[in-house]
Amino acid sequence: MMIRRATLGLALGAMLIGGQAIAGSVKIGVSAPKSGPQAGAAGAVYWPTIELWAENVNKAGGIDVGGEMMTVELVEYDDKSAPEEAVKNIQRLATQDKVDFLAAPYSTGINLATAPLIAKAGYPQIVATGNLNDLEPFVQKWPNTFWLLGRATDLSTGIVGTLSEMRDAGEIGNKVALVHVADAFGLEMMAGGKPALEAAGFEIVYETSYPLGTQDLAPVISGAKEAGPDAFVAYSYPPDSFALTEQAQVQGFNAKVFYVGVGGALSGFGQRFGDAVEGVMAMGGVNPEDPAYEAFRKEHIELTGVEPDYWANPVVYASMEILKQAIERVGSLDREAVIAEIQGGTFETVIGEVSFDNNIVGQVWNVGQWHDGVFHGINAKGIEPAAEPFVKPAWPN
Amino acid sequence: MTRSEGLTLFTAAAAFAALAALPFVTEGFYLTLAVNMALYIALCTAWTLFSGPTHLVSLATAAFFGIGTYSVAIGIEILPFPLLILCGGVAGALFAALVGAATLRVSGAYFVIFTLGLAELTRQVVAYLQTKVFGSMGLFVLTDHGEGDLFRYLLGLIAAIFLVGWLIGRARLGFAMRVIGNDEVVARHFGIEVARSKVILFMVSGAFIAMVGAIMAPRYAYIEPQSAFNPTMSFLVVIMALLGGTRRLWGPLVGVVPFTIVADFISANFPDHFNVIIGLAFLAVVYLLKDGVTGAIEQALGRRRRAASVTGEGRA
Numbered sequence: 001m002m003i004r005r006a007t008l009g010l011a012l013g014a015m016l017i018g019g020q021a022i023a024g025s026v027k028i029g030v031s032a033p034k035s036g037p038q039a040g041a042a043g044a045v046y047w048p049t050i051e052l053w054a055e056n057v058n059k060a061g062g063i064d065v066g067g068e069m070m071t072v073e074l075v076e077y078d079d080k081s082a083p084e085e086a087v088k089n090i091q092r093l094a095t096q097d098k099v100d101f102l103a104a105p106y107s108t109g110i111n112l113a114t115a116p117l118i119a120k121a122g123y124p125q126i127v128a129t130g131n132l133n134d135l136e137p138f139v140q141k142w143p144n145t146f147w148l149l150g151r152a153t154d155l156s157t158g159i160v161g162t163l164s165e166m167r168d169a170g171e172i173g174n175k176v177a178l179v180h181v182a183d184a185f186g187l188e189m190m191a192g193g194k195p196a197l198e199a200a201g202f203e204i205v206y207e208t209s210y211p212l213g214t215q216d217l218a219p220v221i222s223g224a225k226e227a228g229p230d231a232f233v234a235y236s237y238p239p240d241s242f243a244l245t246e247q248a249q250v251q252g253f254n255a256k257v258f259y260v261g262v263g264g265a266l267s268g269f270g271q272r273f274g275d276a277v278e279g280v281m282a283m284g285g286v287n288p289e290d291p292a293y294e295a296f297r298k299e300h301i302e303l304t305g306v307e308p309d310y311w312a313n314p315v316v317y318a319s320m321e322i323l324k325q326a327i328e329r330v331g332s333l334d335r336e337a338v339i340a341e342i343q344g345g346t347f348e349t350v351i352g353e354v355s356f357d358n359n360i361v362g363q364v365w366n367v368g369q370w371h372d373g374v375f376h377g378i379n380a381k382g383i384e385p386a387a388e389p390f391v392k393p394a395w396p397n
Numbered sequence: 398m399t400r401s402e403g404l405t406l407f408t409a410a411a412a413f414a415a416l417a418a419l420p421f422v423t424e425g426f427y428l429t430l431a432v433n434m435a436l437y438i439a440l441c442t443a444w445t446l447f448s449g450p451t452h453l454v455s456l457a458t459a460a461f462f463g464i465g466t467y468s469v470a471i472g473i474e475i476l477p478f479p480l481l482i483l484c485g486g487v488a489g490a491l492f493a494a495l496v497g498a499a500t501l502r503v504s505g506a507y508f509v510i511f512t513l514g515l516a517e518l519t520r521q522v523v524a525y526l527q528t529k530v531f532g533s534m535g536l537f538v539l540t541d542h543g544e545g546d547l548f549r550y551l552l553g554l555i556a557a558i559f560l561v562g563w564l565i566g567r568a569r570l571g572f573a574m575r576v577i578g579n580d581e582v583v584a585r586h587f588g589i590e591v592a593r594s595k596v597i598l599f600m601v602s603g604a605f606i607a608m609v610g611a612i613m614a615p616r617y618a619y620i621e622p623q624s625a626f627n628p629t630m631s632f633l634v635v636i637m638a639l640l641g642g643t644r645r646l647w648g649p650l651v652g653v654v655p656f657t658i659v660a661d662f663i664s665a666n667f668p669d670h671f672n673v674i675i676g677l678a679f680l681a682v683v684y685l686l687k688d689g690v691t692g693a694i695e696q697a698l699g700r701r702r703r704a705a706s707v708t709g710e711g712r713a
Contacts, residue, residue, distance in 0.1 A: 035672050036629065078668040083617055083624050084436065085664070088429050092665065095425030112535075112619035132535070138619075141539055184524060184535070184621055211521075 025073045026063055026333065028054070029093030031114075032106040036081025041238075042106045044266075045312035046129065048304035050074065050103055052296075053320040055303055063324055066331035075099055079106075083113035090114045094121035100333045101323060104128060115142045124326070124339045128319035129312065131155070133192060139359040144339050146356055148319050150364035150381065155283055156192035156235065158366020158379045159259050162281070162389050163231055164200050165379075171391050172256045177206040177229035179220055179244075181237050181261075189235035189261065197233075205229050212237065221247040224255075231257035238263030241282065242272060249276055254394045257281060265311040265368055265375050277370040279392030284311025285368030285377025286351055287386035296350045310368055310375035318349035352383050413556055420545030428544045434657045435551035436613060440630070441638040441649030442558050443605035446565070447598050449643035450574035453505075456631040457496075457512035460519040461489045461603045463625035465610025467523060470536035470620040478540060482550065482611040489607025490600040497596035513631070520626035527622070535621035542615040550612045558605050562646045565601070570594060640682050642689025651690045 030050055033042040054072045057063060062071040075097050079086035086105055093099045094117070102123045105111050108130030118125045119142040131149040132138070139145060149155075166172045176197055180186035186209065197204060206227035210220055217240060224232055232255040234244050241263035248258060263269060264282020273280070286293055288310060296317060300308040308314065325348070326341040327333065346355040355362050367379035369389055376387035419431055440458060448455050465485035472481045496515060503511055527536075565571045573594045576584040584591055610625070617624055641652020659678070664671050686693050 034668055076668055078664055078671055080629070080664070080671070082627060082629060084433050084613075087616060088426070088433055088661070091426040091429040109535075109617075109619065109621055109624045113617050113624070116616075116618055132619075137537060137539070182521075182524075184623060187524065187527075 024062075024068065024070050026065070026070045026101065026327070027073050027075055027097065027099040028101050028103060029075045029077075029090075029097060029099035030103045031077045031079045031086055031089035031093065032103075033081040034078035036079075038081040038107055044306065045309060046106050046316055048300065048306045049308065049313045049316040050320065052300055052303050053317055056299065057324060064328045065333060079110060081107075081110075083110055086110045086114050087117060090117045090121070094118075094123070101327070101335070101338075103323075104319060108132065111145075112138070115145055118142075119144050122335045122339075124323065124335065124342055126319040126322055126342065128316045133188060135360055136358075143343075143359060145359060146322075146342055147360045148315055148322075148354070150361050152188050153192040154364045154381055155366055156189040157196040158283075158364075158381075159233055159281070160193065160196040160200050160202075162367050162379045163197075163202065163233075163257065166257065166389055166391070167202075173230040174201065174203050175205045175227070175229040176202045176231045176233055177224035177227055177255070178204050178233050179207070179224065180209050180235040181212055181240055182209040183212040183237070185237065185262070186235045193233070193235065202231075210240070214240065215243075217243045217247050218251070220244065221251050221253050225251060225253040229255055231255055231259070233257075233259045234261060236261040236263070238266070242269065245269075245273060245277075245280060249273075249395045249397065252395060252397075254392075256391045257389075258392050259283075259367070266309045267307040270370055270373055270375065276396050277373070279370060279390065281367055281369045281378070281389070281392075282375070283367065284309070285365035285375065285380065285386070286310045286314050287377055287383075288374045289386065290350075290352065292348075292350045292352075310377075311365065314350045318347075318351045318354060321349045322347045322354065409556075409559070413552060417549055417552055420548055428548060430657070430661060432544050432548050432551065432616075434653060435548060435555060436609060437634065437637055437653045437657060438650055439551055439555050439558060439609045440606060440634045441641065441653050442555065442562065442646065443602050443609065444634050445638050445643045445646065445649050446558070446562050446605070447602035448638070449646075449648070450571070450578045451595060451598070452578050453501075453595075454509045454635060455512045455599075455602075456509060456628075456635070457515045457603075458606055458631040458634045459626045459628055460512075460516040461492065461606035462610035462613075462627075462630060463516075463519060463523065463622070464488050464492055465607030465612075466614045466617065466620055466625040467536075467610075468607070469611045469614035470538050470625075473538050473540065473614075478542065478615070479550075482554075482608050485611030486604040486608040489610075490604035492607075493600040493603030494596060497599040498592075501592055501595045501599065513628075516626055516628060516631060520622045523626070524622040535619045537619055538614045538617065540615040544616075547612060547616060551609070554605070554608055554612065559646060561601060561605075565598070566646065570597065574598060636679060640686070640689055642691030642693075644688065644695075645691050648689060648691040651694075655690075 032046050033039045054074050057072045062069040075093060077089040079089050093102060102118060104125045104127045105114050106129050111127045111130040115125060124144050126146045126148055128148045131147060131152050133152045135147055135151055180190050206224050206229060208220060208223060210217060236244055241260035244260055259281040261283045265284035270277050293314060296314060297308055322342060326338045326345060330337040330341050343356060346353060352363060363382035365377040365380045368375045368377045378385050378387050378389045420428055444458060468485035468488045469481045472484060500511055573589045576587060576589060577591055577594060581591055614620060637652045637656045638649045640656055642648035663674050667674060
C-alpha cells in the first residue's frame with residue numbers, strides 16, 4: 001500500500017513538472033488517436049515516429065534557435081479519432097498549454113476539421129497523413145497548411161504510370177483487372193485512377209468493388225482470375241490488402257503485375273508473405289537505400305521497438321524534420337516567419353529533398369515494389385525512383 | 398401556467414441569457430469545451446424526447462446528425478446558414494417519418510439493432526450518392542462562423558428543444574407517450590394510436606438531432622461520410638443520457654455536464670488510459686445509479702419527504 005502510494009505521488013509529481021514549461025525548451029503539441037477506430041493505425045505509423053523524432057533531437061542537444069540550443073518537449077493528447085475531441089485538444093494546446101508548435105493531427109478528416117483553429121492560432125500545419133484531390137481551395141483559405149502526401153490523384157494514378165512504362169517496354173499487355181474497397185478512400189482513388197487507365201489506353205477487363213470489412217475476398221480474386229488480366233490493381237485498405245494477396249496465392253492467380261493499396265508498404269506485409277512477396281506492388285514507397293532512411297529505420301526499431309513501414313512512418317518523420325529545419329533557419333520561434341520559410345525553402349529529409357509548390361509537396365512516392373524482402377519506390381513525382389519495375393514471378397507454391 | 402412553472406421558465410431564461418454572454422468572456426479552450434458540452438446537451442435532450450418516454454433505445458443519432466451536416470454541406474453555396482439549419486431539421490423529420498412508419502412496430506432489442514444498422518446504411522448510401530452524383534468524396538463547408546457563433550446557435554436550439562419537450566409533456570401526445578411507455582397494450586385499449594404517436598415523436602427528436610448536425614457542419618470544414626456518420630456519437634449520447642436519467646426532460650443535462658468535465662479531465666491527464674477509466678466509471682454508474690443522477694436525486698428527495706410525513710403522522 002505504501003509503495004503504491006509512493007508511486008502515485010511520484011506520478012503526480014512528474015505530472016506537475018511535466019505541466020510546467022521547462023526553461024529553454026520548445027513545446028510541441030501532439031493530438032492524435034490513442035483510442036477509437038484510428039488508434040491502431042496511429043499507434044503504428046504516427047506516435048512512435050513522433051517520439052523518435054523528439055528523442056533524436058534531444059540526443060543531439062535540441063533545436064538551435066538563434067544560437068540557443070532548446071530541447072523538445074512533447075505535450076500529447078488523445079483525439080479519440082473524433083473531430084470534436086481534436087478541435088478541443090488543439091484549443092487546449094494553443095490557449096492552455098501555449099505550445100510553441102504543433103505536429104499536424106492524424107488522418108485527412110481531422111486535419112481538415114482542425115485547420116481553421118490551427119490557422120487562427122497561427123501554427124504551421126504540415127500534414128503527413130492526409131490528402132485530397134481538391135487541395136487548392138483549402139490552401140487558399142489556410143496558407144499555413146502544407147500537404148506532404150501530395151494530391152490523392154498522384155497516388156491513384158501512380159500505378160497507371162508504372163503500367164504504361166512496363167507496357168511500353170513490352171513486359172505486359174493491355175488488360176487490367178480493377179477492384180476497389182467501396183468506401184471513401186476507394187471511391188476517391190477510383191475517381192482518379194480509372195479515367196487515367198482509360199486515357200492511357202488500358203482495357204479494363206474486370207471491375208468490381210467490395211464492402212469495407214469484408215472477410216471473404218475469394219470471389220473478387222476468382223473473378224479477376226477468370227478475366228485473365230495482365231495487371232491486377234486493387235485500391236484497398238490494410239486488412240483487404242493482406243486478404244487479397246493471400247487469396248491470389250491460394251487460388252494461384254498469377255498476373256504479371258499484382259498491386260494493392262494501403263498496407264502493402266508495411267514491414268509486416270513483407271514478413272507475412274515471406275518469399276512470396278517478391279514482385280508485389282503497393283501504394284507508397286521510399287528509397288530504402290538512402291542512408292537517411294537506413295539510419296531512421298535502425299533507430300526506429302531500436303528506440304520504439306516498432307519496425308517502420310516504407311511510406312507513412314518516414315513521411316511523418318519528414319514533417320517534423322521540416323519543422324525543425326525551418327525553425328533553425330529562421331532562428332526564432334516566430335511562427336509567421338517559420339511558415340514563410342516552409343513555403344519557400346527546400347529541406348533535407350528521410351524521404352529525400354522536399355520542397356513545396358503552393359503549399360503542396362513537389363516530391364511524392366506513389367508506387368513501390370517488393371524485391372529481396374525490401375520495398376523499393378518505383379514510381380514517384382519529383383524524385384528519382386529507387387528501382388525499376390519488374391514482372392512479378394509466379395507465386396512460389 | 399402555475400407559479401412554480403413561471404419561476405422555472407424565468408430561471409431558465411436568465412441562465413440562457415448568462416450563457417449566451419460566454420463567448421465574450423472566453424475565446425479559447427473553455428469556449429470550445431462549452432461548445433462540446435452544448436453539442437451533447439442538445440443531442441442527449443433531443444434523444445430523450447423520444448427514447449425517454451418510449452423506452453426504445455435508438456442508436457440512430459449518428460444517422461440524423463449526418464443528415465443535418467450534409468444538408469448544410471450541399472446547400473452552403475446557395476442558401477444562408479440559418480435557413481440551412483431549418484432545412485436540416487426538415488430533412489431529419491422526413492427521414493424519421495419514413496423510417497418510423499416502416500419500423501416502429503419493431504420493439505425492444507430489435508429496434509436497437511435496427512437503428513444501429515440504419516446509421517450504417519445511411520452512411521453507405523450517402524457515400525455512394527456522393528461519388529455517383531457529386532463526383533467527390535467530401536464537401537467543403539468554408540464559413541466564417543467561429544466557435545462563439547456555433548455556441549449561440551446551439552444554445553438557441555437547446556432552448557427550443559426544452560420548450561418543445563415541455564409543451565409535449567403538457568399536451569395529449571405527452572400523456573399518450575407515458576401510457577405507451579408503461580404498457581403498450583393498455584395504451585391501445587385506451588384508443589391511443591400507438592404507431593402514429595411514436596412516429597410523430599421520432600420525427601421531432603430526429604429533426605432536432607439533424608439540426609444539431611447542421612449547426613456543427615462549419616466546425617468540420619470538410620464533410621465526409623466517416624466523420625458525419627460517426628457511430629461513437631450514437632453510443633456516447635446513450636451513455637450520457639442514461640447517466641443523467643431519462644425520466645425527466647432535464648435529466649440528460651445533469652448527465653452531460655459532469656460527464657464532459659470528467660472525460661475532459663481524464664483525457665487531459667491520463668491520455669493513455671482514457672478507455673479503461675471511462676469503462677470503470679460506466680460500470681460504477683450502472684451499478685450504483687440505476688436511474689441516473691436524476692433518479693438518485695429524486696430518490697433522495699422522496700426519502701426526505703417520506704421521512705417528513707412519517708414524523709408528521711407521529712405527532713398527530
